[in-house]
Amino acid sequence: xxxxxxxxxxxxxxxxxxxxxxxxxxxxxxxxxxxxxxxxxxxxxxxxxxxxxxxxxxxxxxxxxxxxxxxxxxxxxxxxxxxxxxxxxxxxxxxxxxxxxxxxxxxxxxxxxxxxxxxxxxxxx
Numbered sequence: 001x002x003x004x005x006x007x008x009x010x011x012x013x014x015x016x017x018x019x020x021x022x023x024x025x026x027x028x029x030x031x032x033x034x035x036x037x038x039x040x041x042x043x044x045x046x047x048x049x050x051x052x053x054x055x056x057x058x059x060x061x062x063x064x065x066x067x068x069x070x071x072x073x074x075x076x077x078x079x080x081x082x083x084x085x086x087x088x089x090x091x092x093x094x095x096x097x098x099x100x101x102x103x104x105x106x107x108x109x110x111x112x113x114x115x116x117x118x119x120x121x122x123x124x125x
Contacts, residue, residue: 004028006096009119012086020081020119022096027077028114033099034072034079035107038092046092047106050099051079061106086123093118
């Protein structure tokens with residue numbers, strides 16, 4: 001079973017920043033778009049954004065646009081989510097996964113595969 005591993009979460013105060021990493025074994029991200037999602041307790045999994053294979057294009061949900069950015073290091077098979085100006089609404093478990101297509105619209109969880117176990121982000125107010 002291939003495992004994608006998210007890391008970098010933690011407990012921070014409102015207004016702080018965090019940078020999450022999504023590491024994939026081997027080349028399972030090669031040629032694929034990678035997306036980030038999050039899920040808060042009692043809520044459905046929420047799309048955050050996705051990044052193209054080249055890293056030149058990103059699409060972000062309106063809820064995080066202007067605060068979150070994505071990047072990737074294909075040599076290290078790793079995708080990053082940098083989060084700034086965090087608030088309590090950002091508290092959730094954050095996940096990454098891959099999809100073959102770069103859509104000019106928000107992603108759907110059903111379009112993605114190779115999910116990791118997630119990393120917890122908790123923002124205290």
